[in-house]
Amino acid sequence: MKNISLDITKAAQFLTEGAVKAYEPKVKAAQEALENGTCPGNDFLGWLHLPSSITPEFIKEIQDCADVLRANCEVIVVAGIGGSYLGARAVIEALGNSFAWLVGDSNNPTILFAGNNIGEDYLAELTDYLKGKRFGVINISKSGTTTETALTFRLLKKQCEEQRGKEEAKKVIVAVTDARKGAARTCADKEGYTSFIIPDNVGGRFSVLTPVGLLPIACAGFDIAKLVAGATDMEKACGKDVPFEENPAAIYAAVRNGLYDEAGKKIEIMVNYQPKLHFISEWWKQLFGESEGKDGKGIFPASCDFTTDLHSMGQWIQEGERTIYETVISVEQPNRNLLFPNDDENLDGLNFLAGKRVDEVNKMAELGTRLAHVDGGVPNIRISVPELNEYYIGQLIYFFEIACGISGNLLGVNPFNQPGVEAYKKNMFALLDKPGYEADSKAIKERLAKEA
């Protein structure tokens, strides 16, 4: 089986000769530090060899739980935010039917996501939809206290118990959370829910290959063993002893830091040409944004779906400020085969495409865009994925995870904490008069009064 591969030629040309190679010693040091646990954030390195540590027995334990949910639910709601849902959604959407919620696939439950926002209409419409449905809930929170998830779970738990009875509800509510602490753990233990542990040393944005992602992905009907196999093979392919030039994660980390350090590229646009990969970009944005956006530094992670966004963002990318570069995920072979038909009248003038596969048009759009954007001063990194299946998505996940760990170390930050996310929470709790935030409430209201 070939691996995903990296083409940096259209990015390296924006750097001085040898600039990428010059990162080799720092990359090696970063990988040694990750391996030896001597880097900042070294209490969150459980992801580094997670794929190769996952046993068939553990896969079966997760699959068995998924089978119970699949047998008893027509809808499964995944409650989680950030790393507690993005990975699962990214994989499920990358592998699933683009219209999954409409095709009424009788073999698989409908997987919905909630707890990732505080939209009242969203939650009201969700609870309306769930009325009369045989639904279950996977409540995912590493801290077990995240407001968005906890607020949603309280609504769903109540509705599930009302609709199915408390005892039946216990069969179809599963918690994925901390081993010991947090409200989600307390509730799971009190109610007797099946639960899985998010290892202390695996941060949320690195947790898709723990039950955080594996359980929802298995519930959706995908092969988590193959996902883990792909991640395991990429773990080997990006190991610290792999020669720099042969280590795709090392090269990607080096190139992106070179573009940032030397070429003033402050924004990385993750691009796909397959709509199914939209949430892979969303997952990637948290992984790199939350890992590197610190100390006034870091490449800003953005994303675009092409060719869709070429009609909205194409102008900026082609002629805006030259502080951007693109990383393009290119899927070599789609899973389906659709030929473009001939039309005798040819009113649209498209008969020159007749008989071609739709993907041939997509690939020429990709090539044409790459030429245009590089000509316009936008470096282009291309990640080639042979096909969209569990194995290669597993490779892609681990590739980005290890590249992120290396890159954060090259940037000189702690890639594994996220102190910045606490600020909004403190303000929100103060404004909501949460017990324990009395002083903060007083201060923030005085501030708002002054600013009014």
Ligand SMILES: O=P(O)(O)OC[C@H]1O[C@H](O)[C@H](O)[C@@H](O)[C@@H]1O
């Ligand atoms: O899994 P949880 O503890 O609910 O956290 C969910 C998310 O929110 C936190 O505030 C962090 O920003 C993320 O790193 C995390 O993935």
